[in-house]
Amino acid sequence: MLSLGSYRVRDCQGVSRRSFLKASAALPFAAGLAGVDPRVLAAEAPKAKSVMLVWLIGGPSHLDLFDPKPRAPDLYRGPFSAIATRTPGLQVTELLPRLANSSHRFSVVRSNINYHGGHREAGSIGMTGYLAPDGGEGGQGSPASYQPHFGSILARHRSRNRLKADSIDLPGFVSLARGPIGDGVGPNFGYGGGTWGKGHDPFMFSCSENGKVSIPELKLLDGLTQDRLANRREVLSKLDALRRRADQTDFTKWDAVYRRAFNLISSIDANRVFDLTKENDRTRDAYGHTSFGQSALLGRRLVEAGVPFVQVNWSQFVEVLFPNRDYGWDTHSDNFGLMADWHGPLLDRTLSVLLEDLDQRGLLETTLVCCMGEFGRTPRINSIGSRDHWHQCYFSVWAGGGIEPGRVIGQSDKNGELPATDPVTPAMVGSTMLELAGVTSATRVQLQVLQDGARVIDGLV
Amino acid sequence: MTRGQILLLSCLSLVGPARQFATAAEPQRLTRDGQLKFSPVFIDQGRRVVYSAHNQPQRVSIIRLDLASGKNTVHYPAGSDSQFDIAFSADRKIECFARSGGIRQLSLVIRHTATKQEYLFHPPGALRSTVRTPRFTPDGKRIVLTLNAPGGQQIVSLDLQGKDLRKLTASNGINGWPAISPDGQTIVFSSSRKGPLDLWLMDADGSNQRPFAGSPRRDLYPAWSPDGKRIAFTSARDGNQEIYVIDRDGTNLRRLTHHKERDMFPVWHPDGRRLLTIAERGGRFDFYLWDVKATLAATR
Numbered sequence: 083m084l085s086l087g088s089y090r091v092r093d094c095q096g097v098s099r100r101s102f103l104k105a106s107a108a109l110p111f112a113a114g115l116a117g118v119d120p121r122v123l124a125a126e127a128p129k130a131k132s133v134m135l136v137w138l139i140g141g142p143s144h145l146d147l148f149d150p151k152p153r154a155p156d157l158y159r160g161p162f163s164a165i166a167t168r169t170p171g172l173q174v175t176e177l178l179p180r181l182a183n184s185s186h187r188f189s190v191v192r193s194n195i196n197y198h199g200g201h202r203e204a205g206s207i208g209m210t211g212y213l214a215p216d217g218g219e220g221g222q223g224s225p226a227s228y229q230p231h232f233g234s235i236l237a238r239h240r241s242r243n244r245l246k247a248d249s250i251d252l253p254g255f256v257s258l259a260r261g262p263i264g265d266g267v268g269p270n271f272g273y274g275g276g277t278w279g280k281g282h283d284p285f286m287f288s289c290s291e292n293g294k295v296s297i298p299e300l301k302l303l304d305g306l307t308q309d310r311l312a313n314r315r316e317v318l319s320k321l322d323a324l325r326r327r328a329d330q331t332d333f334t335k336w337d338a339v340y341r342r343a344f345n346l347i348s349s350i351d352a353n354r355v356f357d358l359t360k361e362n363d364r365t366r367d368a369y370g371h372t373s374f375g376q377s378a379l380l381g382r383r384l385v386e387a388g389v390p391f392v393q394v395n396w397s398q399f400v401e402v403l404f405p406n407r408d409y410g411w412d413t414h415s416d417n418f419g420l421m422a423d424w425h426g427p428l429l430d431r432t433l434s435v436l437l438e439d440l441d442q443r444g445l446l447e448t449t450l451v452c453c454m455g456e457f458g459r460t461p462r463i464n465s466i467g468s469r470d471h472w473h474q475c476y477f478s479v480w481a482g483g484g485i486e487p488g489r490v491i492g493q494s495d496k497n498g499e500l501p502a503t504d505p506v507t508p509a510m511v512g513s514t515m516l517e518l519a520g521v522t523s524a525t526r527v528q529l530q531v532l533q534d535g536a537r538v539i540d541g542l543v
Numbered sequence: 544m545t546r547g548q549i550l551l552l553s554c555l556s557l558v559g560p561a562r563q564f565a566t567a568a569e570p571q572r573l574t575r576d577g578q579l580k581f582s583p584v585f586i587d588q589g590r591r592v593v594y595s596a597h598n599q600p601q602r603v604s605i606i607r608l609d610l611a612s613g614k615n616t617v618h619y620p621a622g623s624d625s626q627f628d629i630a631f632s633a634d635r636k637i638e639c640f641a642r643s644g645g646i647r648q649l650s651l652v653i654r655h656t657a658t659k660q661e662y663l664f665h666p667p668g669a670l671r672s673t674v675r676t677p678r679f680t681p682d683g684k685r686i687v688l689t690l691n692a693p694g695g696q697q698i699v700s701l702d703l704q705g706k707d708l709r710k711l712t713a714s715n716g717i718n719g720w721p722a723i724s725p726d727g728q729t730i731v732f733s734s735s736r737k738g739p740l741d742l743w744l745m746d747a748d749g750s751n752q753r754p755f756a757g758s759p760r761r762d763l764y765p766a767w768s769p770d771g772k773r774i775a776f777t778s779a780r781d782g783n784q785e786i787y788v789i790d791r792d793g794t795n796l797r798r799l800t801h802h803k804e805r806d807m808f809p810v811w812h813p814d815g816r817r818l819l820t821i822a823e824r825g826g827r828f829d830f831y832l833w834d835v836k837a838t839l840a841a842t843r
Binding site: 156157159160161162165172176179289290319363366367368371372373375414415417418419422423424427428431463465466467468 | 546577578579581600601647649671672673677689691692693694695696697716718719725735738739759760761763779782783784805807825826827
């Protein structure tokens with residue numbers, strides 16, 4: 083059920099037609115990499131054929147999910163009880179009973195840190211490894227000032243090592259969201275190609291709670307349905323009309339993007355990937371009929387089809403009490419009510435089913451799943467009975483693709499405020515993903531990415 | 544007990560609920576849209592349910608469901624804000640609900656339908672202060688609600704113009720989800736002041752706060768039966784979020800629902816015999832109406 087159009091992106095700048103064209107030109111398709119030794123790129127078969135980054139935008143509370151502190155003072159502990167899991171030494175909160183029962187499939191890192199307390203910068207750092215030298219979103223930065231997203235790196239690497247068997251013309255990096263991910267102020271600049279350019283941005287699809295898949299960036303071709311795409315004459319006619327409206331510079335970029343998107347959309351094989359009705363009802367039900375649940379299912383299908391990097395974004399608007407804002411896990415107020423009713427149980431359901439589904443299909447062994455946000459939330463409950471941003475210590479969940487499951491890596495201190503062991507940095511998160519996906523340290527040196535302080539997380543692999 | 548006896552008991556416990564439900568009064572499923580929905584209330588002698596739903600991708604709206612026709616109507620069609628957690632005074636002359644226009648603060652709107660006057664309560668303190676779960680007192684003179692504001696998450700009451708704020712709780716931990724007994728004398732609520740979220744009671748003025756029912760897991764959303772003799776609530780005490788019913792004196796705790804998915808937001812039908820819940824089934828969220836007596840008898 084792939085359709086086009088009928089989506090309005092909203093960010094703090096608003097969306098003009100021109101800016102839309104620029105966004106469209108950002109569609110990816112991993113261009114070749116000049117100047118890199120192909121022998122370096124030709125790595126041995128990776129443990130992780132694909133990476134799924136389940137991105138919990140907004141900053142989920144570590145104390146209320148994967149790092150409960152039942153002995154902490156009342157002002158820190160929160161109201162949710164700690165429960166045992168199948169993993170010795172690992173407790174999670176009562177909001178995650180299904181994950182507790184399937185903890186043999188994953189490991190938990192409890193000593194993640196970030197370098198910024200704002201969503202946009204922290205998100206960009208979390209997805210690229212570093213803050214942009216010019217200060218990123220809070221400074222005079224732009225998307226081009228960030229290092230490339232981990233997914234852009236993997237997609238570029240794989241594009242040079244593509245196997246002929248990878249016949250379906252799918253992009254190397256897909257991000258599943260209704261629009262640019264970020265917060266109520268604006269998007270994360272680190273969402274894509276960064277210093278490598280928009281040609282390395284992710285291909286964005288949105289997936290509704292009903293499993294309807296669409297490409298927000300192709301809204302300009304409003305009214306163009308999947309069926310009508312088969313009519314090339316009609317498509318060309320619309321393109322001509324668009325060409326007359328757009329200036330040549332923008333259109334040249336967009337034309338190439340469009341042709342690739344057109345090929346993708348009109349490919350029978352690709353269409354099958356996006357058609358969630360091909361799944362049986364029990365599977366679709368199991369993931370849950372939320373945009374997050376169905377996006378995770380679509381992510382699994384993309385991995386199954388061979389897409390190297392899929393980012394499944396929480397939300398958008400799973401829980402929105404605030405209209406037209408995508409706060410995700412940013413529960414500054416009513417944290418405990420929202421966590422109890424929606425965030426905790428929905429994550430528990432979808433993530434546990436995703437891991438189980440991948441496992442039963444024999445895909446977990448070759449698919450690295452990492453679930454995390456840009457930071458955690460304040461261990462100390464704030465003055466209005468909720469939790470604020472906390473980047474000094476938080477969690478990540480890892481499974482499959484070469485990860486040793488059933489482990490707890492790192493520790494936080496008694497109240498969950500700081501790592502009690504070596505901190506795990508965003509660059510280490512990226513290095514671990516890429517190393518397991520076959521982008522070796524030598525390749526990363528060649529690509530000039532993830533070098534400063536970047537190493538694989540000890541004990542996880 | 545021998546290993547064989549243990550195995551037999553284990554097998555019986557696995558097949559037990561399914562066998563029992565085969566003879567039980569099955570709940571009546573009232574909706575099939577599957578949308579995320581919450582905070583239902585009955586109006587018009589049980590002929591309609593008004594609730595909050597994610598009926599649009601970027602908003603929450605208040606919806607009125609006519610049970611006879613199955614027709615859904617947006618309760619307040621105008622406006623681009625999110626509206627939810629509606630409550631009605633007993634005489635239906637006043638409605639109140641939480642509203643957000645996009646900023647983090649959730650305000651309480653008190654709408655006097657007869658005079659068309661509207662009063663706004665903006666929570667004190669930080670911009671992120673919020674209101675949730677408002678309830679009218681049975682005499683219709685005050686509104687009790689959950690307030691996230693400086694001082695923590697507490698239960699307060701307001702007059703019908705959103706003024707005269709009175710703090711009913713001021714404890715450590717999290718307090719919320721208040722429900723007022725039909726005689727107006729007692730409020731049942733959830734509180735984590737002793738650790739997990741347990742049910743507590745207090746007098747209507749906030750005095751005499753005492754524990755009522757608890758478990759190591761969260762107990763939430765208490766709802767008084769119309770005769771004031773029983774309280775339904777959700778609890779995760781058996782691992783999953785289910786509906787329980789307990790007598791007013793704290794005895795006779797019974798589990799009403801038995802499903803691997805969640806059962807939430809119980810409200811009593813005005814007839815006192817039936818209970819409305821929002822059940823997660825097949826990853827969707829719909830209303831189910833339970834005959835309490837028949838269901839409890841079947842699962843005994």
